[in-house]
Amino acid sequence: MLNLVFVTGNRHKVSEVKAILGDTVDLQAVALDLPEIQGTLEEITLEKCRRAAEMTGGPVLVEDSALEMHALNGLPGPYVKAFVDTVGNKGLINLLVPHENKTAEAVCTLGYSSGPGAEPIIFQGKLVGQIVPARGVSSFGWEPIFEFDGETLAEMSREKKFGLSHRYKAVVKFRKWLEFQ
Numbered sequence: 001m002l003n004l005v006f007v008t009g010n011r012h013k014v015s016e017v018k019a020i021l022g023d024t025v026d027l028q029a030v031a032l033d034l035p036e037i038q039g040t041l042e043e044i045t046l047e048k049c050r051r052a053a054e055m056t057g058g059p060v061l062v063e064d065s066a067l068e069m070h071a072l073n074g075l076p077g078p079y080v081k082a083f084v085d086t087v088g089n090k091g092l093i094n095l096l097v098p099h100e101n102k103t104a105e106a107v108c109t110l111g112y113s114s115g116p117g118a119e120p121i122i123f124q125g126k127l128v129g130q131i132v133p134a135r136g137v138s139s140f141g142w143e144p145i146f147e148f149d150g151e152t153l154a155e156m157s158r159e160k161k162f163g164l165s166h167r168y169k170a171v172v173k174f175r176k177w178l179e180f181q
């Protein structure tokens, strides 16, 4: 079984990735907030992954999550964490007040590297939904304001979210790729 270190400062990501990977991988989490450059989703994840491989010396997984509002041409994108931490979900909703189009996509960009010096490989998953007034209780980012198929991510059972999320779609691509290694 592959031993893999998941470097992330976010415990919610760890539970979700562990649930999706199941026992196909021995996943150990290292709680570190890696520096994040400005750039495309791929560039940010590649750099996080290179850094994580150098720090741990072995096979690593990292991810970066973005929230792209269609009416804002993709903003706040990878900078969504700064919005959650400063103006909160209410502030995110307010960005869309002047716009009729409330659609947004959650994007998970996952990076895997077999070790220091090995160029990371990227796997991406997307979930298109609507930004709505908060419903449901969750301490994970923007879950209460992201609605998919009539439910916000905060209202959904964990099993349901873990089976349809942007992260699920990225991790499944990674799991399939692993099968052929």
Ligand SMILES: O=c1[nH]c(=O)c2ncn([C@@H]3O[C@H](COP(=O)(O)OP(=O)(O)OP(=O)(O)O)[C@@H](O)[C@H]3O)c2[nH]1
Residues within 6 Å of the ligand: 007, 008, 009, 010, 013, 032, 033, 034, 036, 063, 064, 065, 066, 080, 081, 082, 084, 140, 141, 142, 143, 144, 146, 153, 165, 167
């Ligand atoms: O409602 C949510 N459902 C999700 O599925 C989800 N995934 C990420 N996020 C939030 O979006 C920002 C991403 O920033 P981010 O990718 O840099 O994450 P992070 O800094 O927390 O961890 P990491 O970078 O150490 O891995 C952070 O505010 C996360 O809390 C989510 N919110």
Ligand SMILES: [Mg+2]
Residues within 6 Å of the ligand: 036, 081
């Ligand atoms: Mg981060």
